[in-house]
Amino acid sequence: MAQAAEAASAKRRGRAAKDPSMSRDQLLQAYRDMLLIRRFEEKAGQLYGMGLIGGFCHLYIGQEAVVVGMQACLEPGDQVITSYRDHGHMLATGMEARGVMAELTGRIGGYSKGKGGSMHMFSREKGFYGGHGIVGAQVSLGTGLAFANWYRQSKNLSLTYFGEGASNQGQVFESMNLAALMKLPVIFIIENNKYGMGTSVERASASRDLSKNGAPWGIPGEQVNGMDVVAVKEAGQRAAAHCREGLGPYLLEMRTYRYRGHSMSDPAKYRTREEVQKMREQSDPIETARKSLLEGGTTEAELKTIDDSVKAIVQEAADFAQQSPEPPESELWTDILLEAR
DSSP: OHHHHHHHHHHHHHHHHHOTTSOHHHHHHHHHHHHHHHHHHHHHHHHHHTTOSOSOOOOOTTOHHHHHHHHTTOOTTOEEEEESOOHHHHHHHTOOHHHHHHHHTTOTTSTTTTSSOTTSOOBTTTTEEEEESSTTHHHHHHHHHHHHHHHTTOSOOEEEEEETTTTTOHHHHHHHHHHHHHTOOEEEEEEEOSEETTEEHHHHOSOSOGGGTTGGGTOOEEEEETTOHHHHHHHHHHHHHHHHTTOOOEEEEEEOOOSSOSSTTOOOTTSOHHHHHHHHHHHOHHHHHHHHHHHTTOOHHHHHHHHHHHHHHHHHHHHHHHHSOOOOGGGGGSSSOOOOO
16 A cells, blocks of 8 residues: 555656656756746846836736646647736747847837837737737637638637636637637637636636536536646647547636736735745746656756756846837837738
8 A cells, every 4th residue: 555655656746757748858848938937027027126117017927837838739820819918928939038028118129119018919920919908808819810720721729818807708708609609729728827806716706617618618628737837738738639620619727826916016915925825835837847857867957057048048138128229209100000902
């Protein structure tokens, strides 16, 4: 009995490093990508505090495993669309940290030439179709992307992210109905970080299992440990295979957690410091991956090399953002009208 329990415990500890769904090299890459998002967001928070980022700033710290795990399931031509908490999604799709940071600081070197900020950044080359400020609005757009894939008879799919706070919006259910009716290749991803602005999901949703929200339309769903990048990838692969086989949409409820407030202006007094600290200590996605890598034979020196590389990328992005000039007044008149012929 004791030997069986010890073997099971060892299996759990080394699962991510040894699981065939994610090789050591893939887990190393996932660790690097999650760390890049974490360090980027920490730096963005610093720049916001210095007054270099205006408007709203919604940080993704704590939720990194969701986008990194899901991105590992995509193929060229797939699309990603999300809400306002979007910096992590941009970096996960491969958008350059310097371009994202420059846009956040309103500089000409940004992805939208400094005119859009956090919620108006796009990259068709990377398949990123924006972070959207209107709660739930991107779900209709993501369904539209899936409709385009269906219409063109491609095997591409749309990853459509939204939070638990948006999960009961009417347009979300309308989108699910259309996607199920037409068997559109879209993965609906609820990033349930437990708090919609300042309200816990328990106070806002009668459902205690958001993965069943698509059940009225026959959409299969799963609850996933969104703090475990390997678990996210495994669920994402199942969902992607379902969509690519022409079986219609799939719903994933990612059970995750944000460490910071809803935005930089949110003191987060609706939860205790002990709650946040407990999540950091017991469930942090980066530390979980780090431990698995070390138990699987990766050395501290290898991880330090990755850490140093990520820090250099983020510092260069911050330097570039501050050195890049503000857009000239003439930019007010560009990219606002498309003349069709």
